[in-house]
Amino acid sequence: MDLKIVGGDLAKAKTPCLILGVFDKHKLSGPAEAADAASDGAVTALLGKGELDGGKGWLMAYDIPGIAAERVLLLGLGKRKECNRAAFIKALGTAFGRLAEARVAKALLALPKEADDYLGVRAAALKAAQSAYRYERTKAPKKDAPVLLAELDIWVDKPARDAAERAVAHAAGIAEGVALARELGNLPGNLCTPTYLAERALALADEHTALSTEILDEDAMRELGMGSLLSVSRGSREPAKLIKMTYQGGDDAAKPIVLVGKGLTFDAGGISIKPAADMDEMKYDMAGGASVFGAVLAAVRMQLPINLIGVVPASENLPDGAANKPGDVVTSMSGQTIEILNTDAEGRLILCDALTYVERFEPALVLDMATLTGACIVALGKHPSGLFTPDDKLAKELADAGDAADDRVWRLPLWEDYQQQLDSNFADMANIGGRDAGAVTAACFLSRFTKAYRWAHLDIAGTAWVSGKEKGSTGRPVPLLAEVLIRESGVETTG
CATH class of the missing domain: 3.40.220.10 (Leucine Aminopeptidase, subunit E, domain 1)
Incomplete structure (x- = not known):
């Protein structure tokens, strides 16, 4: 436009x-x-x-x-x-x-x-x-x-002319990012596979000189010890990909902001298979990854003076003879073992290895986005995304950015009290914490892999798409992420 x-x-x-x-x-x-x-x-x-x-x-x-x-x-x-x-x-x-x-x-x-x-x-x-x-x-x-x-x-x-000119330029960049996230989300799972996402990331790097892309295949992930992530892709004929997009817009010495997005291009639930009704909407289970694509593109188009890394662990979750089974124990990249009590709680299994992987970048901030739990929809409905972080200052920053971008979040607790729900008799932790507080225990699970940096988790299960007659991807939380990046970059927006 x-x-x-x-x-x-x-x-x-x-x-x-x-x-x-x-x-x-x-x-x-x-x-x-x-x-x-x-x-x-x-x-x-x-x-x-x-x-x-x-x-x-x-x-x-x-x-x-x-x-x-x-x-x-x-x-x-x-x-x-x-x-x-x-x-x-x-x-x-x-x-x-x-x-x-x-x-x-x-x-x-x-x-x-x-x-x-x-x-x-x-x-x-x-x-x-x-x-x-x-x-x-x-x-x-x-x-x-x-x-x-x-x-x-x-x-x-x-x-107001100067500020307005800057606003329109930023809006154009954010709009491109939102459109990309929506398009990726709306594509059917037989087209938008992990390989397709990897190819799209490579194409973005070809289109923008400030952007570079690296793709890790399953062999590379195996060498890194990503046993949790790879356990999810075992049930699919589509190989998993770990997508890393790097935008270098700031000083070489500046620590990057890292965005990590769940890229489940289709989620049937694995052996713990989902009900048939509305299962087509599980093509949207990669909306977190799509929002990383969109936010990275927005930063590039806005030419923000910031260093940004986008990481998307991409896989399918399907039932197969080689798929995860309830009761299996896998070893994550961090060395922590996980008992899989429900194969449909797979998003956290691919995210935890990606969250361990990004430690090597010594990030200033890590934000992960995932359509992680139906429990978050029960708690908050479809208006705000769920926000989890142990950092009170970061929570306020993200809430303020969400209000400014009209892409709101609402903070939910991440108290130590909930961690015990993940106890397992056979591994360091279970991948689910029972019926109570499902969104909270999912975030608690992720928190065990984020001790090395400043971190927040966004559960976008209720905001990433709409159902019914107007079914389709919303592109959220790209506007929120773009606002965060603008603020972190220090770009003047009021003059």
């Missing part, structure tokens, strides 16, 4: 559609007031006919006198005092949907002062770009499909 910041006289702007905000009781946003003045009160007159009384919804008007735009979309923003960034972006979803139905491919958005800052501009631009995503890799486009928005100009007041 072509995103651009513009200024000047709104009334003279030639565009297929000018989007203006209106609050409840027909109170106009600043740009709408300017348009109303230029039209000699035509905007107010339209509203006086009873439209948008509650401050929600939209009204499309054509050929307004004094306005050069072909049409004006008046967008209800609700009560002015309640119009925070999240509410504004939600309203924009309505606007972009209406543009698609009206087959409008280019528009001009005039931001109200409530959203006229770096984060507001970035969120609006990102929302526009995300509205233009459509999955078509394995299906023919519908002949009557809505037109995708191809160009969006964003009007801001002159004092």
